[in-house]
Amino acid sequence: MIERIGQRTLRFAEPPLLLSHAAAVGKKEGEGPLGAQFDFVTQDDRMGQKSWELAESELQKTAIDTAIKKGGLQKGDLDVILAGDLLNQCIGSFLASMQSDVPYLGQYGACSTMAQGLALGSCLVAGGAARRLLAAASSHFCSAERQYRFPLAYGGQRTPTAQWTATAAGAAVLGMRGSGHIRITHALFGKMIEMGVTDANNMGAAMAPAAYDTISTLLSDLGAQPQDFDCIVTGDLGHVGADLLLTLLREDGIDLSPVYSDCGSLLFGETQDAHAGGSGCGCSAAVLCGPLLRDMQADKIHRLVFAGTGAMMSPTSVQQGQPIAGICHAVVIERSNA
C-alpha cells in the first residue's frame, strides 16, 4: 500500500527492498577520494569501444550486469529496466539494455534520472506492477562535452561555476522479496522550478531552488528535522549549488549543514581540477550505488535522503534563450537492523 502524507510525500507501508547495487566509473573518478568504493574502475575511458557514446553505453551495461550478479540474479529475474542518460534520445541507456530481453522504460530527468528511476521504481514495486526491477543511469565526460559544449579537441576554457560531467554509471535492483536490510521507505516526485537562470555553465544555481523545494517539502511532510537523518545528499548541485541550497534553507530556519553532502562535491578531490564539482546522470548514480549504499550496508549510515537534481535544458533551448528549470526527485532509504 502506498500512502500519501502531507503535501506530496509517498510512504510505502511495506517498503521495497534495495536488493543489490553497483557503480562503474572512469579513470579520473577512480583516482578521486571515493575511488576505492566503486565496483569497477576502468583504466580506458573508451571502454574498448569505437565511440564515446558506445563507451558510455558499455559503462552503464557494466553497472547493470554487476548489480544483477551481486544480487545473485539473472536478467530474466527483472520485470522491467528504468534507465536514462544525458545523450540525445538517451542512446547510452537503450544501447546498454537493447539485447537484455527485459521490458524497458526510458527515463529522462537530466541529472535527477537515478532518483527518478528509484522513486518511480519503488512505486511500481510497492504497487504490485513489478516483482523486481532495475533502475540505472549513466554519463560520460567525453560524450557530454561533445554534445553540450565542444568536442574535447577544441580545448575550450571552463568557467569557475562549471561542473565536470562524471564518467560514471550506477544501477540498483528493487524488489519486494529477497534478503537485505536496505529499503526505500518514502518517495517524492519533484516539480520543475524555474528562477530565470539561463547560464548553461552554472547548473548549480539553476537546480538549487528545486532541491530547496523538494527537501523542505519532504521534511515538512515527514514532520522531520535534518538531524533525523544520518545523511541528506543531493546529486549534483556542485559547490555553487550546494551553498545556495544551504542559504535558501537557512532563510527558513533550517540548518541542513550537519548532515548535508552533495554527490558532485564528493566525487572529485580538490586537486582534480573539476571546478564546481561533478555532474551528469552518472555522478549521483555512482556515488549512491557505490560509497553511500556501501556505507549503509556497513551500518555506517542508517537513514539517508537521496535527492537527485536535474537541469532541464538542451543546447537548443539554451541557444534559443529559454530559461533552465531545475527538478529534484527524492527517496528516503533506511537500513533496518532486524
Place this chain on the structure above:
Amino acid sequence: MIERIGQRTLRFAEPPLLLSHAAAVGKKEGEGPLGAQFDFVTQDDRMGQKSWELAESELQKTAIDTAIKKGGLQKGDLDVILAGDLLNQCIGSFLASMQSDVPYLGQYGACSTMAQGLALGSCLVAGGAARRLLAAASSHFCSAERQYRFPLAYGGQRTPTAQWTATAAGAAVLGMRGSGHIRITHALFGKMIEMGVTDANNMGAAMAPAAYDTISTLLSDLGAQPQDFDCIVTGDLGHVGADLLLTLLREDGIDLSPVYSDCGSLLFGETQDAHAGGSGCGCSAAVLCGPLLRDMQADKIHRLVFAGTGAMMSPTSVQQGQPIAGICHAVVIERSNA
C-alpha cells in the same frame, strides 16, 4: 491491486478511469481524414512562436490544457505529469509543463511514448502512487526534420518507406475516482527487439517485430483472439510496418486484419504525400486522444488495444552504424456501459 497474468500482462483489479483526453494537431493533420475529430487544429504550425521547438511545446501545452479543462479539472488536481517527445533532452515536453507547478517525470520511448505514459500511469494510479495524473506526448514535423534529417530549407528527397512526422500532441488524464465509462484494464511493458535494421528511413521495418512480440504476448496472456477486440491499433508503423506486422502474425496463424489499424496509416489521406504514413510521438497520441477515444465515448468502440511503437535510435547512433531496435508498449482500454 495489480495482478500479473501469463508472461507479462498486468491486469488492474480496479481499472483506472481515463477521465479526460484531448488532441491538438497541425494544419496538414487537420486537413486529413481525421481532421474534424481533433480538439484543436492550428492554421499556423509556428503556433505564434519564434522557433519550431517552442511551437511543439505550445502544441503539447494546448493538448494538456484542453484535456484538463474538458475533465473539469485544474492543474493542481494532478499529482504528476508523465510526458515525452522526440526532441533532444525532451525539450518539447519539459517546456510545456515548466510553469505548471505539477511534479514531472520525463519519459523517452520514441513514438511509443504515449503508450509508455499510459501503461506506466495506469500502474501508478492503480498502485496508489497517484490519485490523478496526466500522460502526454508530442511531435512536430519541422522540429523533427531539422533534428533527424535536414532543415526544411534543404528540400531533401524522401524515400517511399519514409514516414511523415506528425505535427500533433495528445494528452489524457487518468484517475481512480471520477465520472466516465472508459477504463484501462491491462498494461504490458515492451521489450526492445532488434533485427538488424539500420535504415533510418524505414522505421516501420524496425518497429514491426516489437509490435509482433507485444501483441502476440498480450493475446496469449489474455487467452484472447483478435476478434475479442473491436480495434487493435498500433502507433506508428505506417503502411510498410503494418504489412510486416500482419505477415509476422499470420505465420503464427493469427489474422489481425479484421480489427487492425495503425495510427500512422489513419492520420493522412492518400493525396497528402505522406509516403508510408504518419509517425512521431504526437501521431499515435493525437489519434488515440482524438478520434479513437471519441469513438469509445460515442459507444462505437468498446474494447481497444493501443500498442504504441517506438524506434530506439538517434542521428548519432545511426551515423555510428548502430542497429535500430523497436519497442512496443500496450494498454487495453475498455468502455463499460454501466
